[in-house]
Amino acid sequence: MSSSFTDRLLGRVKLTGWVSLAAPLLAILFAALVTAIVLTLTGNPVIDTFITLVDYGSQPRSLVLIINNATTYYLSAIAVAVGFRMNLFNIGVDGQYRLAGLVAAAVGGAVTLPAPFHPILIILVAMLVGAAWAGIAGVLKATRGVSEVISTIMLNTIATGIGAYLLLEHWGVQLSANDIGTKPIEPSGQVSGLALIPGTQTKVFGLIFLAVAVGIGFHVLLNKTRFGFDLRATGRSEQAAVASGVNVKRMVVYAMLISGATAGLIGMPQLLGESHTYNLNFQAGLGFTGIAIALLGRNNPIGIAFGALLWGFLDVSSNILDLHKISPEIVTIMQGVIVLSVVIAYELAHRYSVVAEQKRVSRQLAGAASTTHKEGAAA
Template sequence: MIHRLFARSWTRTLVAAFVALVFSIAITSIVLSISGFNPPSTFQAMFEFGKEPDSIVNTLNKAAGYYLSALAVAVGFRMNLFNIGVDGQYRLAAMLAAAAGGAWSLPPVLHQLVIIVVAVLVGGLWAAVPALLKVTRGVSEVISTIMLNFIATGIIAYLLNPGRLAVQLGPNNIGTKTISRSGRVPGTPFPGTDLKLYSLLVIAILAGVGFWFMINRTRFGFDLRATGLSQSAAVASGVDARRMVVMAMVISGGIAGLIGMPQLLGESYTYSLNFPTGIGLTGIGIALLGRNGPVGIAFASLLWAFLDVSSQILDFNDIPKEIVAITQAAVLLSVVVVYEVVSRVGQRIDQRHVAAQLGEVAA
């Protein structure tokens, strides 16, 4: 029974994630106790606030961006590529897509589609830069993507100025021209609240399904996984490793371009100084927590978003909401170690099971 349970990779992942979560809660409880706060009441306040209708909507809306960000990172991770530039790719894509959407007047559906296509193209092209540097000059994608994040920030700062792509939105805010109604995607009403779910949550769902299908049901996905496991073996079997690097990075960047679309078309309708940042870097941790699988990443995204949203109640209880950052960090640090331990335990159980079967055959 135990062998059958641990024989499945998803079971090991689930056990590792659960143990890591329990460990992180224990660490957070210790920190809260040392700081003079009551852990059970703190967690209860977060849970009660997190299950409010407003909090549920905010959690799901946040999780959509986190999920797309983690998928973008996971594409690279699948073949040992570290796309640290997701943050710059999605911000540059969102800004240029918002500028295009605000500048053009097109019929509904076509207008929305053009904005999304622009975002995907910008994200993919920006990710192609470190890919080409890697395959032609041998430049590490870690270094180049980190540097491109800063370059993207500089480009955005240059273009997001009145007289270029920005207009004055208020006394203390500037942004691209507001996207007209034909380019917006109305939200979906949620019972018990005036807030609305982003209708483009469906993009995250479709991206997850597409990611699973690509990885598990296509030749490209097989080559991607094979290259990640052993590039030399993949090359020996006829895989063009350089082509795989470029395609994987472009796909990763294209997914990154989608990160800002639910927020842009569902709520803000402009790229301004208030547009969410840092989602790309958060996606790295979520991808690791979800073990680079679409289902695992979905649960990790919901957990991360829930912690972010529920932490807002802590300020009202005079508890530093930064305590949640400790929980998130503990989850990330422990899940890697715990997963390795669970994997080794599973391997030992497999070995004992095989040894027992061989013993029965010999007898």
């Protein structure tokens, strides 16, 4: 009825029934169609390209890479989704996780602790740094009314600068001829991978369980707790939340802290599972991928999981295209079209389901009580 477009876009409005499945599937089909057109226009074989993508993407090693990518994307999207659910656009996930990853890597490399405590310490440091960095934007919004979009974008740039300074001037050690990184983390602080997929030496990140736990935690926090209720109420209608006694300013700070703490986790699977150091190759830009995946999954923990896997599949399988002399950017086009058409499909599905629900309710009521219910002219 009166939910805004952004409410629906950000999944604060629930889609029910088959439309919640049909909408994204149709959107993906549509994206494939657009990609096919682009392929045809650029003189590439359509069917063969898709078959190549699927073939390569379903090889054992690719599957592991897809899962590992998806683990990282998932954490990023959940971090974004926490904010989205209460109408906060945390564009700063990117800066938060990079700074958190750097500090956590430096602390992890500097200390040696017994096995279970060492990675736990690193993860806690990452969460704290992420939360603190996001908290700046939260406090600015709550106290001074600064738009979190603007402040988090600026904080991203500041984080890049601080990160470079800390790495180059203080914490960096020469790892190889042309690479600088933090002091590598001792084995006690590493989280070993799991050989889940047969037929490949590559291992699945051990911290995939952390991602699963974060997903469950996100669901429980939002749907089962008073805090989550306040958060969702604020996202759905700030005015109603104020009238109901929710301290919206405090909620803004808390939501940014939680979003930032989750963002701090994004670099952990890679750091503790594979690289063991924050070096010049530390992946940047994951925060923005998270925004796209959160939209794709409508901020729902299950939906985001599918979105993250799809994104991972497209990213990994696009690596093969170079060998076939096809530009891998074709996949970027597909990703863009998917997000765009999913947004449109959700909107159409929503309009349909609202009308359907109102019709259903009035039909059921008309059937049940046709006796006294009549609307008189109030004039």
